[in-house]
Structure formats: structure tokens, C-alpha cells
Amino acid sequence: MIAIKNVSKWYGEFKVLAGCTTQIEKGEVVVVCGPSGSGKSTLIKCVNGLEPFQEGEILVDGISVGGRKTDLPKLRSRVGMVFQHFELFPHMKVLENLTLAQVKVLGRTPEAAIEKGLRLLERVDLSAHKDKFPGNLSGGQQQRVAIARALCMDPIAMLFDEPTSALDPEMINEVLDVMVELAQEGMTMMVVTHEMGFARKVAHRVIFMDSGRIVEDAPKEEFFGTPRSERAQLFLSKILQH
């Protein structure tokens, strides 16, 4: 579904991604972790072309993201993305956030878009908040709306960029629950997160990144058993001791 081949990226002289290669199959849930500054957010943003890269190739459903002839908006509309800071549109009501792209990008009728939006709001248990502005919701609620907004587009895969890092501890679970459900339904997911509980529960594979490189790319059992690289062992021991 998603093939990342030898991708490198520079910010001026600084190399943020160094020859990253991996694959995500249909229905697979892959967790990307690593210390901050290791390039994991940059990598996930390369997958739907939000960040350009200079070398290598990324294929999403067979279409090259960096290709000259690629209709990037169209490709992006097929891949859902959820951000660390939610990024709901603050000047629109919750329901409008959900319908905007359905109408403007997919060309659905407003009625169909509203129906779909309501159905997904129901699913994340927020129907009562459809006419509120995002600013009036809690962080966890906003992130659930953001997930519903992405799902409205019927995506073939979902990208999560640290979806729980900006949340208060008591709100993390309500968001993770939605993500677990999604994973169990067979959604193809690439998730940048430090939530190892989530990884243990639903991930098929775990990728560990450090200084722009994919250091470890292993099935979950293997990764949590004994990571091959010392760097990953050290990282795991630091985040799992609490």
C-alpha cells in the first residue's frame, strides 16, 4: 500500500532523512517511534507530500508521491492524516469541518456529506457537539473530531503524527480507543507515537528511527522481545521503565 524507497531529505546542509526504506501492506498497522528529532514526523509527512524530499521514491497505492505528473491533492484526499495539534479549522463548526473537503474535493452533495459526517461523529461519540466550534471542545474531543474528519474521506490508509502527544493524560485513552478500533477493523495505519501500549496491542510492526535513519524495522514481538540495536534497547528501557 505504502512503499518508501531509499528516501533522503535535507534542510540545507542538515540531513533529516537518510535513505529510509520500508513498506506498509494493506491492513497493516505500523508504529514509528524514536527520540525527538529522529525524523519520524518528517518521514510521515513525506508520505502524503506535505514535506518534499530530495532523493528516493514513495509510492502510495502505486502512485509516486514526488512524481511530476502526480495529482497531489487527489492522492492526499485518499490518505487520511491526523496531526499532533489536531488542526481543526477554528472558524468552522465541528460538522462543517467534516463536510468541507467531502463537498469541495470529493464533490459530494452537501446532504450526503452531512449524513456521512453525522455518522462518523456518532462513531467517535460526539454527535452532541456537531454545532460547536472546535475551541469549545477538549483536546481529546478535538482529536476525535480530527479522526472523524479524516475518515469522512473514506481513506485507503491513515497517517497519525503523534496523535496523543499534545493531550492531557486523562484524554489519551479516549483517542487511543478510537485508533485501536480502527486498527482492529483492518485499516492500514502508519502511526508515529510513543504510546507503546498501543503498539503492543495492535501494531504488526514497529519501526525505530534515530538521526534520520530507520535503525530497526521488526515485527512487534521481536521488537519488544529484544531489539537488535543497542540504540533501540536504550530507548525502550527509558520509555518503558515507568
Next chain:
Amino acid sequence: MFTGFDFDVIARSLPYLSQGMLFSLGLTVLSMIGGIVLGTVLALMRLAPFRVLHLPASGYVNLLRSTPLILVIFWFYFLVPLAMKRLSGDAYATGIGPFYSALIAFTLFEAAYYCEIIRAGIQSVPRGQVHAAFALGLTYGQAMRRVILPQAFRNMVPILLTQGIILFQDTSLVYVVGLTDFMGAASKIAQRDGRLVEMYLFAALIYFILCFLASYVVKRLQLRYSVGR
């Protein structure tokens, strides 16, 4: 203290003065609208990653911001008729009329200032919003129109209006090319009737009241718009 002054001159010339005021307000509102529209285009050009777009826009903005307004008014008042004669080959071609030449001068001049305000406003919208819009598949134009500009303008309303108040005061400069705006009307009556003190005091008072009230409204708006998000 005011013996020897004739404040009655104000009452007698009210119709003429209010015509001047209409001119001033019309010029202000129209050049504000024109300036904001052109300024938005310039701001988008300045923010574009392509040199062909942002170099001309930067050049334009820097040139006009380093030029006194009064010069721009003169240029348009005196050069446009000359240019029209040259272009049309008609020796008797006149310009486009004093109102329109003033309107164009103010629009072009204000656009440079509005451009910078709008550019800052667009940059004040978090980058994540652009990413979120793009990630949903919106094109650049859709993202700007639906997501970025509405937020940017909401943040900018107070500054845009404050710039409008400054513009309203600046429209008084058109009296140098003989146009009868409020200031022009007051000054003509002052000189005709020899009532300089009365008329200039009155003009100052009116400008003060209008601008002060407008500033007050802007301040209230600022309070209202600063909440949210």
C-alpha cells in the same frame, strides 16, 4: 474670547461641507476596498515560492512604501492625462477625471500597506492549518479561500480598520490638486470668507470626532475578535 469670530459661517456652508465629506468618505471606502483586494493579491504573490511572482510584488511594495503619498497623487493627477494624450494621440484627451485619478492613486498606494498587513496576517495562521487543509486534498486556492484567508482576515480586522482611519485622514491630501473633499471644501470657504480660524478649527474637530469614534469601535472589535480559537 471668541468675539470677532463668525461661527455662523459653518452653518451657512454646511451643504457644501457635507458634499465634501461625502467625497472624503467615498474615496476612503472605495480605495480601502480596492487596496485590500489588490493588497491580498500582492501578499499572495510575495508569499509565493516563485521568483517571477514575489520579486515584482516586493519591488512594488518597497517602491510605494518609500514614496510620499503626495507624490503619488501628483503623478496620477498630472501624468495620467499626459499619458492618455500620448497613447490615444488625441491632443485634447483629458484624464479620467479628478475623482478617479485620486481613487487610483490611493488604491495603488494603500495596496502596498495592506499587502504587508495581509502578509503578516496570513503568516499568523499556524502552518499546521495549511498542512491540514492540504492533507484533506484541498488545492492551494481552496485552502487559501476556505481555511487560511478567513482566519487571517479575522485576525486582521482591527489593523485593517486602523489603516482605514489613517487613510481617511490622508484623503485630505487631495486638496493639493484642487479636489473638494471635506478639507478642500473647508479650506475654500475659509479663504473665500476670510474665516481661516473658524473653518480650520471646525475641520479639526470633525476629523477628531470621526477618527476617535472609529478608533473606539476598532478597539471594541479587537476585544471581540481576540477571544476564540
